[in-house]
Amino acid sequence: MREMADKYHTVLVVGGEGEKCRVVAEGYGFKDVITPGDIIKTKDDTTPFRRLTDDEYKNSRFRDLKNTRIEAVFVFADSRDWAGDQQIILDCLMSVNGHLGTRSETGNEGPPVFFSHTDVVWATSHEHCRLGMGALRASLEAVYKAITGRELSTIAFGKPQLGTYHFAMRLLQQWRKDTHDINKPPRTVYFVGDTPESDVRGTNEFNDVSEAEWVSLLVKTGVFQDGATPKYQPGHTCENVLEAVKYAVEREQARSKGEIDDVDSGIDSESACLRN
Amino acid sequence: MREMADKYHTVLVVGGEGEKCRVVAEGYGFKDVITPGDIIKTKDDTTPFRRLTDDEYKNSRFRDLKNTRIEAVFVFADSRDWAGDQQIILDCLMSVNGHLGTRSETGNEGPPVFFSHTDVVWATSHEHCRLGMGALRASLEAVYKAITGRELSTIAFGKPQLGTYHFAMRLLQQWRKDTHDINKPPRTVYFVGDTPESDVRGTNEFNDVSEAEWVSLLVKTGVFQDGATPKYQPGHTCENVLEAVKYAVEREQARSKGEIDDVDSGIDSESACLRN
Numbered sequence: 001m002r003e004m005a006d007k008y009h010t011v012l013v014v015g016g017e018g019e020k021c022r023v024v025a026e027g028y029g030f031k032d033v034i035t036p037g038d039i040i041k042t043k044d045d046t047t048p049f050r051r052l053t054d055d056e057y058k059n060s061r062f063r064d065l066k067n068t069r070i071e072a073v074f075v076f077a078d079s080r081d082w083a084g085d086q087q088i089i090l091d092c093l094m095s096v097n098g099h100l101g102t103r104s105e106t107g108n109e110g111p112p113v114f115f116s117h118t119d120v121v122w123a124t125s126h127e128h129c130r131l132g133m134g135a136l137r138a139s140l141e142a143v144y145k146a147i148t149g150r151e152l153s154t155i156a157f158g159k160p161q162l163g164t165y166h167f168a169m170r171l172l173q174q175w176r177k178d179t180h181d182i183n184k185p186p187r188t189v190y191f192v193g194d195t196p197e198s199d200v201r202g203t204n205e206f207n208d209v210s211e212a213e214w215v216s217l218l219v220k221t222g223v224f225q226d227g228a229t230p231k232y233q234p235g236h237t238c239e240n241v242l243e244a245v246k247y248a249v250e251r252e253q254a255r256s257k258g259e260i261d262d263v264d265s266g267i268d269s270e271s272a273c274l275r276n
Numbered sequence: 277m278r279e280m281a282d283k284y285h286t287v288l289v290v291g292g293e294g295e296k297c298r299v300v301a302e303g304y305g306f307k308d309v310i311t312p313g314d315i316i317k318t319k320d321d322t323t324p325f326r327r328l329t330d331d332e333y334k335n336s337r338f339r340d341l342k343n344t345r346i347e348a349v350f351v352f353a354d355s356r357d358w359a360g361d362q363q364i365i366l367d368c369l370m371s372v373n374g375h376l377g378t379r380s381e382t383g384n385e386g387p388p389v390f391f392s393h394t395d396v397v398w399a400t401s402h403e404h405c406r407l408g409m410g411a412l413r414a415s416l417e418a419v420y421k422a423i424t425g426r427e428l429s430t431i432a433f434g435k436p437q438l439g440t441y442h443f444a445m446r447l448l449q450q451w452r453k454d455t456h457d458i459n460k461p462p463r464t465v466y467f468v469g470d471t472p473e474s475d476v477r478g479t480n481e482f483n484d485v486s487e488a489e490w491v492s493l494l495v496k497t498g499v500f501q502d503g504a505t506p507k508y509q510p511g512h513t514c515e516n517v518l519e520a521v522k523y524a525v526e527r528e529q530a531r532s533k534g535e536i537d538d539v540d541s542g543i544d545s546e547s548a549c550l551r552n
Binding site: 043045046047048049078079080081082083086087090091094101103120121124125126127128130131134135136138139141142143145146147 | 319321322323324325354355356357358359362363366367370377379396397400401402403404406407410411412414415417418419421422423
């Protein structure tokens with residue numbers, strides 16, 4: 001994200017409660033962070049059906065929109081106002097080069113839009129999964145197409161994108177060095193997750209390209225439910241996170257006793273367990 | 277709509293401020309009208325990011341959701357909460373036969389969804405058109421597809437559906453009878469509108485099948501803006517509504533003087549001007 005902050009100076013950041021996403025973005029190093037609240041405070045007919053609350057109004061910042069150029073849009077957390085946020089993202093997308101207030105004749109001269117993940121649904125206390133950020137992404141692409149007739153390409157980071165796994169690998173290596181004084185990456189990583197489309201898919205795909213072994217462990221306590229057929233096949237399916245950790249520990253113990261195949265038996269068992 | 281009220285007993289009605297759409301639906305004769313607010317009041321984890329305001333909570337009604345069967349969904353006005361309303365509509369769509377709380381294995385056993393119009397954008401005080409009900413419809417269809425892999429067929433009433441024009445014709449005939457004691461439909465109807473995709477399209481298509489002549493007059497003061505190429509060609513383009521009315525009056529005057537072709541010259545000029 002630091003590279004993004006070096007590349008894009010003025011960015012629109014969408015999602016989350018109040019000012020949280022602005023604070024996060026500034027923490028990543030972004031120099032000039034605009035929120036939908038800033039735009040609505042400055043021009044209140046931007047969103048016909050949304051009025052800012054007193055707190056939102058107080059925290060939002062007036063902007064000189066005529067002289068503002070949005071260089072990139074980041075959706076960092078779930079939108080609390082799908083209609084308004086999509087309207088403002090579309091105003092950016094359909095602008096000439098991110099200059100708010102302009103309209104491109106072709107509709108495809110706007111800045112890039114990044115989503116921090118693409119899960120369409122997520123598990124909550126509700127008996128059925130609820131709409132998540134991937135649903136907003138599908139919505140935005142459909143509305144853009146309905147208006148412009150064009151396909152919209154948005155960019156996802158996070159799972160199942162491999163960059164996420166590369167990043168986790170770097171973190172794990174650093175953690176091993178700092179806490180255990182072992183200066184090499186783990187040989188096996190167990191990835192515990194509840195969503196086949198992101199957790200299992202990304203882990204499996206990273207396993208295909210990584211020097212380490214990545215094992216996807218799918219739990220039944222979230223998005224994936226017992227009885228369903230997962231779209232992406234996990235290494236193993238477990239009842240819950242505790243069972244997944246037990247599975248990983250037992251597999252490593254069996255391996256160290258030579259009970260299972262070990263393609264890399266010259267190295268001590270050096271594995272990590274990541275939880276989504 | 278009266279036929280709909282006879283056909284569907286328990287309906288979910290979406291859109292608008294507060295209780296307005298419930299009142300409208302009850303006015304149409306619907307016997308049992310549920311709003312998204314009723315469902316959220318009864319089960320508040322339905323929409324993870326939406327809490328009802330005090331007023332919404334007071335006006336919304338507890339329902340026995342386990343024993344409620346939604347027979348049809350109507351979107352009567354612009355949604356004030358796209359995420360929550362779409363979540364609740366999807367819960368209906370993916371239910372078995374409208375029984376809330378159930379999930380169909382195939383995802384296509386839910387009730388029908390009706391939209392009262394399909395304009396993707398509409399003109400407001402903002403310099404660029406804002407998202408309207410047609411955008412919500414595109415969004416709902418896309419999110420449904422992202423979850424189920426299936427295409428969703430929603431039903432639109434209102435323009436450009438021909439039923440709307442048949443209804444207008446009946447109203448005009450009744451009005452002529454009541455106020456002018458003329459018991460026949462108008463010969464020519466001028467339809468003034470700002471949206472090529474609904475106003476012009478519907479008028480042109482109805483003109484093809486109606487015994488009356490329907491002339492579409494497109495104004496430049498709304499969704500359609502000067503310089504653009506309308507997707508559907510109007511009979512005439514006018515600066516504004518006043519110019520459109522003048523155009524219609526002058527055309528009728530010219531016709532009565534025999535200055536323009538009149539395929540039906542045996543009948544006195546009996547025309548009406550409808551404004552969208």
